[in-house]
Amino acid sequence: xxxxxxxxxxxxxxxxxxxxxxxxxxxxxxxxxxxxxxxxxxxxxxxxxxxxxxxxxxxxxxxxxxxxxxxxxxxxxxxxxxxxxxxxxxxxxxxxxxxxxxxxxxxxxxxxxxxxxxxxxxxxxxxxxxxxxxxxxxxxxxxxxxxxxxxxxxxxxxxxxxxxxxxxxxxxxxxxxxxxxxxxxxxxxxxxxxxxxxxxxxxxxxxxxxxxxxxxxxxxxxxxxxxxxxxxxxxxxxxxxxxxxxxxxxxxxxxxxx
Numbered sequence: 001x002x003x004x005x006x007x008x009x010x011x012x013x014x015x016x017x018x019x020x021x022x023x024x025x026x027x028x029x030x031x032x033x034x035x036x037x038x039x040x041x042x043x044x045x046x047x048x049x050x051x052x053x054x055x056x057x058x059x060x061x062x063x064x065x066x067x068x069x070x071x072x073x074x075x076x077x078x079x080x081x082x083x084x085x086x087x088x089x090x091x092x093x094x095x096x097x098x099x100x101x102x103x104x105x106x107x108x109x110x111x112x113x114x115x116x117x118x119x120x121x122x123x124x125x126x127x128x129x130x131x132x133x134x135x136x137x138x139x140x141x142x143x144x145x146x147x148x149x150x151x152x153x154x155x156x157x158x159x160x161x162x163x164x165x166x167x168x169x170x171x172x173x174x175x176x177x178x179x180x181x182x183x184x185x186x187x188x189x190x191x192x193x194x195x196x197x198x199x200x201x202x203x204x205x206x207x208x209x210x211x212x213x214x215x216x217x218x219x220x221x222x223x224x225x226x227x228x229x230x231x232x233x234x235x236x237x238x239x240x241x242x243x244x245x246x247x248x249x250x251x252x253x254x255x256x257x258x
Contacts, residue, residue: 054096061092082236083220102205125203183206
């Protein structure tokens with residue numbers, strides 16, 4: 001599944017325009033020169049770094065999605081393909097833009113924003129999931145339950161928690177393995193200068209993108225399983241998801257469910 005690399009065409013056009021401007025720059029008044037110089041400086045990182053990184057990330061994630069979620073590889077449903085592209089494009093754009101912005105903030109000496117959420121975000125986004133294990137004390141509010149039953153409940157719940165964390169950590173590791181080569185290709189100089197806090201901030205950006213991507217893929221798999229993708233809605237994935245949520249809310253609030 002290949003998509004058109006619009007970034008490459010934008011990049012070539014930008015470079016040509018920048019070169020042509022350089023050839024006639026001295027013909028412009030000084031204020032116009034300053035305006036055009038600042039415009040090219042502002043656009044340059046987006047055209048030269050963010051867009052090509054986003055394009056490569058999207059292609060890698062499309063391939064990854066079809067491997068990670070083989071149930072989504074359904075022939076004869078071009079709208080499903082379109083939804084996969086929507087999801088991967090959103091993830092790729094988030095990673096490329098957020099990593100660029102965060103690395104820029106780090107190079108400028110700006111603290112993480114919002115600072116009050118830094119530690120929590122590091123734990124949730126930049127670290128593997130740690131199982132939240134229970135003990136029999138968590139069930140003591142239930143009266144007259146035999147100790148052996150409590151022991152069994154604790155063991156079963158903890159095993160489910162461990163397996164869930166291992167599954168999610170596996171998905172995240174696979175996602176990182178897919179996106180990291182592109183990030184090191186386009187941001188290597190900045191990444192090589194990161195300290196421990198900088199890597200935490202990098203991990204937050206990548207981890208946050210993964211969580212959104214995973215939730216979108218899970219939603220898409222759910223819609224497919226429930227038969228919601230039998231026909232083309234004519235919408236992009238995110239408007240389709242909003243429509244599904246709206247219909248679900250209406251169904252929940254209907255008198256038949258009260």
